[in-house]
Amino acid sequence: MATSNKTDSTTLAVGGLAAILASTCCLGPLVLVTLGFSGAWIGNLTALEPYRPWFIGAALVAMFFAWRRIYRPVQDCKPGQVCAMPQVRTTYKLIFWILAMLVVVALGFPYVLPFFY
Numbered sequence: 350m351a352t353s354n355k356t357d358s359t360t361l362a363v364g365g366l367a368a369i370l371a372s373t374c375c376l377g378p379l380v381l382v383t384l385g386f387s388g389a390w391i392g393n394l395t396a397l398e399p400y401r402p403w404f405i406g407a408a409l410v411a412m413f414f415a416w417r418r419i420y421r422p423v424q425d426c427k428p429g430q431v432c433a434m435p436q437v438r439t440t441y442k443l444i445f446w447i448l449a450m451l452v453v454v455a456l457g458f459p460y461v462l463p464f465f466y
Contacts, residue, residue: 360415367408367463368451370397393409413446415436418430 381387397404412461418432420439 360411360418361441361448364408364411364415365448365451367404367411368448368455370400370404405452405455410457412449412452415445415448 403445419438421432423438433435
């Protein structure tokens, strides 16, 4: 029972972390400057740029496995398991789509970035 919940949470967490890492090279400096932070150290965030495709790939793979676990039919869940509870399924779906939007931002932001600078 707890294994399914832990697996769902882990895949969502990995997808979210990879999406955040994928956008740190481009989106991170813009957000920090917008919030009023400044300094030469912000330029160091671009050191993660070569790893961006790997982070995006990890995010997409993790999101695929999370999607498979979250959107499986309720009939595949045994009664009493976390995946059979409607509230938990709804929460996981909401978190999944928020993280999916983060991945979309990470994928598209470098193409939109020139309009902000």
